[in-house]
Amino acid sequence: MTASQQTPTRRGALVVVEGLDRAGKSSQCELLRDYLSEQGHNVKYIRFPDRTTPIGKLIDSYLRGSANQDDHSIHLLFSANRWELAKSIEQDIAAGITLIVDRYSYSGAVYSAAKANPTLSLDWAWQPEIGLPQPDICLFLSISAEEAAKRGGFGAERYENETMQTRVRGLFRTLFERQKNVCVVDAGKTLEEVSRDIQAAVAVCVAQLDTVGPLRTLGPLAN
Numbered sequence: 001m002t003a004s005q006q007t008p009t010r011r012g013a014l015v016v017v018e019g020l021d022r023a024g025k026s027s028q029c030e031l032l033r034d035y036l037s038e039q040g041h042n043v044k045y046i047r048f049p050d051r052t053t054p055i056g057k058l059i060d061s062y063l064r065g066s067a068n069q070d071d072h073s074i075h076l077l078f079s080a081n082r083w084e085l086a087k088s089i090e091q092d093i094a095a096g097i098t099l100i101v102d103r104y105s106y107s108g109a110v111y112s113a114a115k116a117n118p119t120l121s122l123d124w125a126w127q128p129e130i131g132l133p134q135p136d137i138c139l140f141l142s143i144s145a146e147e148a149a150k151r152g153g154f155g156a157e158r159y160e161n162e163t164m165q166t167r168v169r170g171l172f173r174t175l176f177e178r179q180k181n182v183c184v185v186d187a188g189k190t191l192e193e194v195s196r197d198i199q200a201a202v203a204v205c206v207a208q209l210d211t212v213g214p215l216r217t218l219g220p221l222a223n
Contacts, residue, residue, distance in 0.1 A: 012042065012098035013206050014089065014133055014215060017198075018106050018172070019141030020165050023187045024194065028141065029102045031195045032202065036098060041206075044092060047102035049081045056081055071120050075112040079128035082108065089133050093215050098206070105129035105218060106138060110175055114167035122171060126221050134216040137205040138179070139198055140172060141187035178222045181205075 015032070017025045026047070033045045051060040055077055061067035062074055069077070082105060092099055109125040146162065176182045183201045187194055 009094070009096040011209060011215065012093045012096050013136045013202070013209060014093055014099050014101070015202055015205070016101045016104040016106070016135040016138045017141065018103060018138055019187060020143055020169060023141040023143045024191070025102050025141055027191065028139075028194060028198055029100050031191075032198055033100050035195070035199050036100075036202070042097045043100065044097055045100045045102070046085070048104060048107070049078060050085060053081065053084055055084060071112065071115050071117045075108070075120065075125055076128060078108045078112070079105075082129070082132055086132055090215060093133070101135070104135065104138070105132055106140075106172065106175060106179075110168050110171035113171050114164055116167070122175060123221060126175075129218050130220060132218050134218045135181060136209065136212065136215075137201060138176075138182045139201060140176065140182060140184050141194070142184050143187040144169070147188060175221070 017029050017032075019025050029045050029047070033043050036043045049059045049063075050056045058067070058069075059074070059077055059081060062069050062077075089099060105126075109122055109129065112120055112125040113122040176184075185194060185197050185201070189197070
């Protein structure tokens with residue numbers, strides 16, 4: 001078989017994991033990465049914000065409470081942090097790598113809108129996300145703000161308080177009513193049960209990639 005006759009590389013899947021703080025996202029991302037690797041997939045795991053970039057370092061200072069930013073400007077920095085990696089995400093997916101992403105545009109929009117700033121609505125917050133790579137599936141780890149607050153480490157960063165988390169949960173619900181490819185997972189189950197639910201949902205997503213076609217981009221919120 002000549003190079004020109006070789007079967008094209010099957011693209012990877014873009015899998016996003018979202019949820020309240022302490023919902024178990026990082027643990028489940030790691031379990032999913034290990035599972036997909038064992039299944040023979042080429043997998044990468046990334047998280048947002050990426051605190052290693054120049055923009056990410058500004059965000060890190062803000063989240064740790066050592067720096068203050070206007071609500072609009074910090075929101076745009078979060079979005080810019082995602083745009084910094086947009087091209088590499090597209091390249092990895094095209095090369096057949098499945099990407100697992102811990103937090104993405106959905107968190108970016110709802111956490112900013114949850115501040116209840118009258119000039120920073122959910123629709124305003126979504127605008128800078130339009131054009132970014134669209135996930136093939138977004139897994140939302142559903143847990144109450146009260147349950148999340150009981151978990152270890154809660155309260156270490158700026159947004160980790162029950163009032164904020166309750167607003168965030170409501171806005172996630174509103175946002176997901178206007179989005180496709182969202183799978184709600186009960187994160188109140190055991191670690192193993194949640195992992196199995198995630199694996200099953202992602203397996204269906206991966207099996208449908210040939211039907212879905214090329215990676216798409218995020219569009220405006222549906223009305």
